[in-house]
Structures are given as C-alpha cells and as structure tokens.
Amino acid sequence: MKLKSATWVPQVWKWTKWRRSRSAAVGCCRRRLQLTTPLSLTREPVESESRRRSAMAGSDPLVARPGLAIVIMGVSGCGKSTVAALLAEALGCSFIEADDYHSQANKAKMSKGIPLSDADRTPWLESLRDAIRDRLDGGEDVAVSCSALQLKYREILRAADKSYQPGYYAACRVKFVCLRASAEVITDRMQRRSSEGKHFMPASLLQSQLDLLQIDAAEGITEVDATMRAGDIVRDTIAQFREELASTVSPCF
Numbered sequence: 001m002k003l004k005s006a007t008w009v010p011q012v013w014k015w016t017k018w019r020r021s022r023s024a025a026v027g028c029c030r031r032r033l034q035l036t037t038p039l040s041l042t043r044e045p046v047e048s049e050s051r052r053r054s055a056m057a058g059s060d061p062l063v064a065r066p067g068l069a070i071v072i073m074g075v076s077g078c079g080k081s082t083v084a085a086l087l088a089e090a091l092g093c094s095f096i097e098a099d100d101y102h103s104q105a106n107k108a109k110m111s112k113g114i115p116l117s118d119a120d121r122t123p124w125l126e127s128l129r130d131a132i133r134d135r136l137d138g139g140e141d142v143a144v145s146c147s148a149l150q151l152k153y154r155e156i157l158r159a160a161d162k163s164y165q166p167g168y169y170a171a172c173r174v175k176f177v178c179l180r181a182s183a184e185v186i187t188d189r190m191q192r193r194s195s196e197g198k199h200f201m202p203a204s205l206l207q208s209q210l211d212l213l214q215i216d217a218a219e220g221i222t223e224v225d226a227t228m229r230a231g232d233i234v235r236d237t238i239a240q241f242r243e244e245l246a247s248t249v250s251p252c253f
C-alpha cells in the first residue's frame, strides 16, 4: 500500500512522540518502583542478585514475587531451630523462632514438665501467625521454627497468608517441612542440650509431643530425616521451594 506523504509524516511523528512519552513514563515508573518496592528486609545485594537472576531467566525483574514462609516443624529437639536459622541465613531472609513468642507462663509450664494445652497454644500460634503475616505482606520470605504438631495448629499459621482458603494447602504461601527422627535420637539430643543448660524443655515431655504429632496426607508435607546434616536439609528444602521463593540463595549453598 502506498502512503501519501501528507498523511504519513504526521502519523509517524505522532507515533514517535507517543513512544517517547510512553518510554519516559515507563522509565519513571520503573525508577519509582525500584525506590519504593519493599526490599527483602536484609540486604540490597540479595535484591540485586534476585533482579539479575530474574533478568537472566527472562522474567520482568520488577514484578515482585510474594513472600514465602517455610516452617520447619516437628517435636521438641528434632532440630527445628538449628535448621530454620541456617535456612534463613542461606536465603538472606528473617528467622522467626517460635519459642520467643511463648508467654512466661507457657515456658514455666513446660520447664516443670507439664505439656501445653490447646488453650495455652492458641494465643501463641496467633501471635506467630501475625508475625509471619507481617513478613509475607512485605513481600519477604521468612524461615520459621515451630513445632506445629497438629493440623489445627498449622491452619492457624497458614492463615498468615491472607488469601489462604482452608484446605487449599498447595496454594498457601505458608509451607511446612517436618523433621523426623527416632525417640532415642531425639531424647539423646534433648538430654545433652538440657545438661548443657541450653534449653527449658525437658526430655520428659518428648512422648507427649510424639503423641500429638499428626500430619494429614492431603497436606503434602515433606518429611525429612532429622539425622541428616542440617546443611543438607537446608539445601534440599531450598531445592524443593526454589520456584516459590522470592529470595535468592547465598552462594555458599
């Protein structure tokens, strides 16, 4: 088709002008996004690395991914705190230690060898849920150490994801990994820890924890051998959730 120069020139000029103003606007938005997108709480390098990787993967690095909470769960002494702290380090994200959210009354009760009741656990779990929600709302990943022994307790934590609909476990941004080991291995760990004066939880409470631990197959929770090296558990956990994680992994992992 032959274009008449009288109409073509103004059309091209208009189009070029529109392109220029659009790219200026987009550039401005992108710069503003860079300044205002909530950064992963810890470090600028993590964000930059994340952008680099996203760019390499061909996705838009400015589209923030929602945060992910990975809860390392299981009975007392199975290694939750050890693994979750290492996971947070590897991801450059924050770490929530559930024991820090217990009331003094709860801690005193456990120290005396008395198992907590549901009434004792509920406000504790709700405060944890709120702490996790804060991170997720800010687009941050978070590693959590919490026993979360029963489905009803995990449901409280899953509610940290405001979009969670009960029973839709796979879509929930709160994930669980359960550490498992024999009672003998865990008793040994707990006794050693107590003898070093490092923890309030007596080994006498282990059986009550094992009695409560219950996972519904539909939840799809990965169960991990807690006698593996903590670093190996972290590596496998990151591999499992690589797609969903907003953070990137520190080069040493």
Ligand SMILES: Nc1ncnc2c1ncn2[C@@H]1O[C@H](COP(=O)(O)OP(=O)(O)OP(=O)(O)O)[C@@H](O)[C@H]1O
Residues within 6 Å of the ligand: 074, 075, 076, 077, 078, 079, 080, 081, 082, 083, 099, 145, 147, 189, 190, 193, 199, 201, 226, 227, 228, 229, 230
């Ligand atoms: N993978 C592991 N291999 C060997 N020892 C471990 C491993 N993970 C943890 N431990 C040791 O086992 C003990 C219990 O670990 P940790 O405190 O992390 O357990 P926990 O599940 O968080 O316990 P609690 O729920 O009572 O706080 C600690 O002394 C820790 O050093």
Ligand SMILES: O=C(O)[C@H](O)[C@@H](O)[C@H](O)[C@H](O)CO
Residues within 6 Å of the ligand: 075, 076, 077, 098, 099, 116, 121, 147, 148, 149, 201, 209
């Ligand atoms: O749910 C529970 O019975 C307790 O809260 C415990 O699991 C402790 O939090 C912890 O494991 C001891 O450190």
